[in-house]
Amino acid sequence: NNPPWPAYRGYHEYSFAHATMQSRLPTILGKAIEDTIRTLNGQYSQERITDLVQCIDRMGDLMTDLSGNAKLRPILDDDEADVALWNKEIAKFFQGKDFMNAPWLFAEAYKYRRLHECFSISKFWKDYDVFYRQKCDTFSRSADAVFELSTRFAKPFSLSANFTPEEKLESERLMFLELTQVCLWGNSTDLSLLINMTEEQIKSLQSTGGDHLAATEKNILGNDLNRLWDHVKTLRERTGGRVDFVLDNAGFELYCDCVYADFLIQSGLATQIRFHGKRYPWFVSDVTKQDWEWLPNIMVYGQLFPNASDAELETLHRLGTRWKQYEKEGKWVYEQHPFWCTGYTFWDLHNEAPDLFLHLSRSDLVIFKGDLNHRKLTYDCAAPASTPFDVAIGPMSNSAGAPVVVSLRTIKSDVVVGLGPDGDKVAEELDKSEPGWKISGKYAVVLLSEGRPG
Numbered sequence: 001n002n003p004p005w006p007a008y009r010g011y012h013e014y015s016f017a018h019a020t021m022q023s024r025l026p027t028i029l030g031k032a033i034e035d036t037i038r039t040l041n042g043q044y045s046q047e048r049i050t051d052l053v054q055c056i057d058r059m060g061d062l063m064t065d066l067s068g069n070a071k072l073r074p075i076l077d078d079d080e081a082d083v084a085l086w087n088k089e090i091a092k093f094f095q096g097k098d099f100m101n102a103p104w105l106f107a108e109a110y111k112y113r114r115l116h117e118c119f120s121i122s123k124f125w126k127d128y129d130v131f132y133r134q135k136c137d138t139f140s141r142s143a144d145a146v147f148e149l150s151t152r153f154a155k156p157f158s159l160s161a162n163f164t165p166e167e168k169l170e171s172e173r174l175m176f177l178e179l180t181q182v183c184l185w186g187n188s189t190d191l192s193l194l195i196n197m198t199e200e201q202i203k204s205l206q207s208t209g210g211d212h213l214a215a216t217e218k219n220i221l222g223n224d225l226n227r228l229w230d231h232v233k234t235l236r237e238r239t240g241g242r243v244d245f246v247l248d249n250a251g252f253e254l255y256c257d258c259v260y261a262d263f264l265i266q267s268g269l270a271t272q273i274r275f276h277g278k279r280y281p282w283f284v285s286d287v288t289k290q291d292w293e294w295l296p297n298i299m300v301y302g303q304l305f306p307n308a309s310d311a312e313l314e315t316l317h318r319l320g321t322r323w324k325q326y327e328k329e330g331k332w333v334y335e336q337h338p339f340w341c342t343g344y345t346f347w348d349l350h351n352e353a354p355d356l357f358l359h360l361s362r363s364d365l366v367i368f369k370g371d372l373n374h375r376k377l378t379y380d381c382a383a384p385a386s387t388p389f390d391v392a393i394g395p396m397s398n399s400a401g402a403p404v405v406v407s408l409r410t411i412k413s414d415v416v417v418g419l420g421p422d423g424d425k426v427a428e429e430l431d432k433s434e435p436g437w438k439i440s441g442k443y444a445v446v447l448l449s450e451g452r453p454g
């Protein structure tokens with residue numbers, strides 16, 4: 001049940017797998033160690049401090065394994081709900097494999113699982129997030145784009161009472177297309193790539209204005225935005241109108257996801273949104289439950305933006321209050337299935353997490369955000385760029401019960417599919433004219449699969 005193309009691996013020097021396994025992951029781990037040392041210097045009891053020293057020692061061991069390309073050992077039983085899934089996969093497929101010759105996707109996920117283990121077996125630091133400071137800091141430096149959106153969207157969405165039904169639908173369509181792009185490009189600021197970005201660079205990645213969006217649509221190389229609208233406009237007629245977001249990054253991206261989800265609720269296109277996050281820190285910036293709760297709290301009560309005007313802060317406050325209310329009313333629901341923090345690709349979702357597959361199959365639309373989810377959907381293998389998205393995602397498209405799926409992803413790694421019949425030529429030309437195009441986040445795909453009724 002695998003695709004016919006080879007999965008990327010760390011020793012493939014031509015791919016981003018190599019740079020990631022060789023240097024990006026050790027850098028990320030080094031920063032995590034620095035963060036924990038900062039915490040170690042805080043005012044804690046001796047018991048807590050010595051417990052944290054042991055976490056740091058374990059991170060040191062992980063660094064030795066990673067830089068020495070050690071064999072992948074089983075995960076220690078730390079009572080996490082995913083241990084069995086991890087060790088089954090290691091035993092079945094990766095016995096004797098090391099960080100470089102195991103598939104990149106698996107080896108990279110394994111590193112984040114081992115990092116979690118450094119803390120999960122401690123007494124006091126089980127929930128410590130080595131990436132929290134970075135997530136918080138980048139969001140605080142995203143003020144311009146944050147207020148641009150809050151100023152526009154704090155006011156409840158309403159359409160002129162004089163509109164004909166056609167005009168009403170047309171305004172909804174335009175708003176939908178704009179906000180889908182806001183949600184899409186919100187993915188370009190993921191922290192695993194943005195280490196040491198200046199405020200100016202963050203700004204240019206996050207500008208959300210209308211003209212900018214028209215220009216960036218040209219960079220959506222596989223573009224199913226119109227097909228997506230054709231599907232979404234039918235949701236109102238369905239019983240429920242449930243949309244699921246398989247989230248990617250916390251902070252600014254999550255904020256954009258919420259602005260989008262807010263519009264889906266207010267317009268009546270959806271009646272319920274289910275957000276799927278991670279159970280612990282993952283790929284640096286991914287959303288955990290703490291990040292999910294942090295965002296509206298900081299919007300309503302926090303003081304993260306010292307230079308903002310009272311009027312701006314008021315808009316943020318209104319948005320955050322509305323979002324909290326959605327959660328209270330059950331219109332927004334946060335979930336964290338253990339499967340999302342494993343090394344499995346989504347080709348295995350129906351087999352390894354049948355309960356989750358069944359749950360998703362009841363949704364009217366499942367939106368997968370970001371690069372990692374896209375790699376998992378497509379098995380992170382060397383499929384040609386002309387491969388249709390349905391084919392590339394295999395069982396997530398053709399298993400009985402597969403839901404309608406859309407991937408909103410800025411391209412930050414090797415696998416690129418869904419570029420249409422001329423896709424191989426498009427990719428070849430970009431390889432020549434813009435060698436880093438697959439990792440820059442400048443290009444994107446919006447790809448839809450209609451799924452298969454159960």
Ligand code: F6P
Pocket residue numbers: 020108187190191192193248249283369370371372373375412413
């Ligand atoms: O480390 C590589 C990677 O998995 C890439 O896929 C991407 O550059 C990044 O990490 C995560 O991106 P995202 O947050 O969009 O999933």
Ligand code: MG
Pocket residue numbers: 190248249283285286370372
């Ligand atoms: Mg991410």
